[in-house]
Amino acid sequence: MQRRTFLGSLGLGMTAAAFGENLSISRAHSAEAIKRKTFTTNREDGRFQDTAGFLQNQMKINPPKLAFNPHMKKTEFPAWQEAVRKKLRDLLAFPEVPTQPEPKRLWIRHREGYQLQKWEAYPEPGCVVPFMVLIPDGITQSTPAATVMCFPGSTWSLESLVGEPEIGKKAKDNVKNRTDWKWQDNRMALHIAQQGMVSIAVANPATNDTDSPLRGRAQTSINAILLGRCYLGISAFQKAHIMEWASRQPFVDKNRMGVCGHSLGSEPADVLGVLYPDLVKAVVHNDFCCNWIERTIVMNGEPVSDHHVIPGMYQWFDATDWEASLAPRPLLFTEGGRANQLAKIEAAYRLNGAEDKLKIYYYKKYSTPADRPFDFKPIPEGLTVEEYFQYANVDAPKHVFRPMRVVPWLKKVL
C-alpha cells in the first residue's frame, strides 16, 4: 500500500505547482481531451477479470447502506442517526472492559494565565494513555468552564499541542520540518486555553510517547485489524474514556463540551461527536471535507493509509455521512472540501432547521465560488492526488490548525 497520507502530501508543494501549469494547459482543451487511465472492461457482460477492477466496480454499484439521503423526511432523521451511531460503534469495535483505575495526575506546572497538567489514563487492561489538561486561571470548582477535547494532526506531540518544547526526537524532527507559522498555529490546546476554555489534549496512538522502537504505526494498525480492532477505533476509545472522565471533573461544565480535531485528529473528533450526543455539543473538523469512497474511486482504488482503514466501513457509510448525522449540533469545517459532500451535510442541517449551526471556511486560495471551478462538476476517475485536491479545493501546503477560525467559533457555540 502506498503511504501517501494527507500530511505526507504537505511535501508536495513543488509537484502541486507543476500541476498548476499542467492544469492551465488542460483547461485550454476540452475536459474530454484529457486521457486518463481508468478501470475498464471490454467484455460484453461488463464483468471485470482483474480483481482490482471488480472491487472498484463493487464500490461504484453498491452505495453504502446507511448513507445520508437528502430526500429523507425530518421524522426519519433520528432513527437514521441512531442507526449510524450503532453501526459506527460496532465497526470501531469498542471493547467491553472491566472497571479500570481512574486517570492519575503526574504533575502540574504554572504558566502565565493557565495551569498545565500532565495526566495518564487507563482506558483498558494493559494500556496507558498520556494526556494534558490546561486550566485557565480563575476556573474553580464553583466556576466550571466550557471544555474542549483537542486531537492533533498525524504525528504531532502533546507538547506541540500545549506550546511546550518538544521532548522526543521524532517530535523535534517534526517541528524542524515545519514552518514556524505552522508550529505556532498547531498549538491547539494552548490557543483554546488562552481564550478562557479548559482544553484537554490527547494525541494519536503510536506517535511520539506512544510510539514504539519496535513497530511503526502502519504495522500496528494492521495488527489492530487482525485483533478485530482498528487504529481509529483504538484512538476514539481512548479519547472517549478521557472525555467521559473529564465530564465528571468539577472544573468542567459538562453541558459545554466540544471536540476539536486537526487533520488525522478530525477523525476521532467526528466519531466522538456521533457516538456521544449527550456530551459533545460542538465539533471542529479542522481539515477539508472528504468522502473516502469517492476519493478511492476517483483515484483508481488508491487506498488510504493503514491507520485510516476501518474494516467494512465502505459498505455502510462514509465520514461525510457521520458528519451529516451530527445535525443539528454545531459543526465547523475550516478547510472547505468537496462541494457535493458539503452540500449533503448542509442538506442534513437544513432538514433539522439548523443551517446556522454549520460553518464552512475555505482555504484562502479557494475562498470565493469563482476560485472553485470544479464545484458540482462531475469528478472523473483516474485522478492523481494533486488533481483530486483541485476537485476538493485543497491547498495542501497551507494545511494547518486555524486558531483564528476555531477559537472564536468555539467560544460562540459552547
Next chain:
Amino acid sequence: MQRRTFLGSLGLGMTAAAFGENLSISRAHSAEAIKRKTFTTNREDGRFQDTAGFLQNQMKINPPKLAFNPHMKKTEFPAWQEAVRKKLRDLLAFPEVPTQPEPKRLWIRHREGYQLQKWEAYPEPGCVVPFMVLIPDGITQSTPAATVMCFPGSTWSLESLVGEPEIGKKAKDNVKNRTDWKWQDNRMALHIAQQGMVSIAVANPATNDTDSPLRGRAQTSINAILLGRCYLGISAFQKAHIMEWASRQPFVDKNRMGVCGHSLGSEPADVLGVLYPDLVKAVVHNDFCCNWIERTIVMNGEPVSDHHVIPGMYQWFDATDWEASLAPRPLLFTEGGRANQLAKIEAAYRLNGAEDKLKIYYYKKYSTPADRPFDFKPIPEGLTVEEYFQYANVDAPKHVFRPMRVVPWLKKVL
C-alpha cells in the same frame, strides 16, 4: 507494512546461509546469552504506553476464543467444529448473491493423455474468474473420477499449474527467477491429471490474468477490507463457487473430491476443507504448519502481508485451529512446521480416532527429530524471520510443490 511474504523469503538463501553460521555460534553459548529486542514495560502496573506494545500484550493475554482445546471431550468436538465453520464463514464475509450464470468453457486442447480445458466462472456480480480443467483420457460420464481443486502459490499462473507456456509478462518473469526443478514441480494440476485424477486449477486473485495494471495486490487487499471483505474471503469464495459447479459435472465423482494448495494457495484449500465438509474429502497443505498469532508475537508484531489479513481472526482462532477442525478427514502437510502446532492438530485427529488420516512430511533438512532441535522448546520473542523459520523447521529456498508426496497420497485417500 513490510511486504516480507513467505515467497519473498525464497530469495533469502544467502541470508539464511549466513544465519546458519550465526546459529552455530549462538549454540556454543547458552540460549540466555542471546540478547533480543522485545516489547517490555518497566511500569509497576505492567501497562504499555506504546500502542504497539499494548497490542502485542493483547495478543498474548487473550487466547483466541475458538482455539482447539486438546483436552476437549470427543462429544464436544462436532459443536466446536461447527462453531469454527460458522465463524470462519462470517469472517471471510462470503457475499449473498443472486443466481449467476453457469461457468462457460472457452476452449479445449488435446494433450498426450489428457484434455486441457479453459473455462471462466461468474461467482458474483461484476466478476469473472478464469480457470482450467484437466481431464485424463478415458474419463467419461459413465466413469466419473476423483477430482482435485488445485490452488497455486502466491503469483503462479494457471499456465504454470497445467504445464503450458507462460502467457503474461509477469508470469514469464516469475519463471525466469525460478530454478527449473521448482517450475517443473509446481505444475500441480498437470501432475495430478497425469496420475488419472481430474484436476481443476484456480489461481490467486489479483495475479497474472486477474492482475490489474492500475492497482497491485496489496492495495487491492486493503480495498477489499474497506468493503467488508478480505483477500482470502474473495479467493475462497471464487474457488468454492467453482468447486460447487465441479461437483455437479458428470466427469466428477463428487464423493471423491479433494483440495490441494501450495503456499498461499494452501489457505483457500484449508478454508474450503473447513467450510465444505460434504464436498471436500481430503486437504493438501503444501507448506509448513504456521500459527500466525504465534508468528506475529515472536516476530515482535511483524504483521503478515495485506493479502493474509482477515480482520478479527486473531480474536477467534488461527489457521492451525481450522486445520485441527478438519479431523477426521485426510490432511497432508508436506513441509513440517512448528512442533507444538502439529501436536495440537495431531491431538484433534487422535480425539477422533484418526491419527492415520493425518500425514506430515518435513523438509529434507529437518527430516528426523534429531534435525529439529527447537521442537517443543519455548520459542522466544524478538525473532527475525530467519530465526523463526529455524523454530518452524522451514528451509525456505526449498519451498516448492511436492508432487511425489502429494499425488500418491491423494490417490490413496480419494
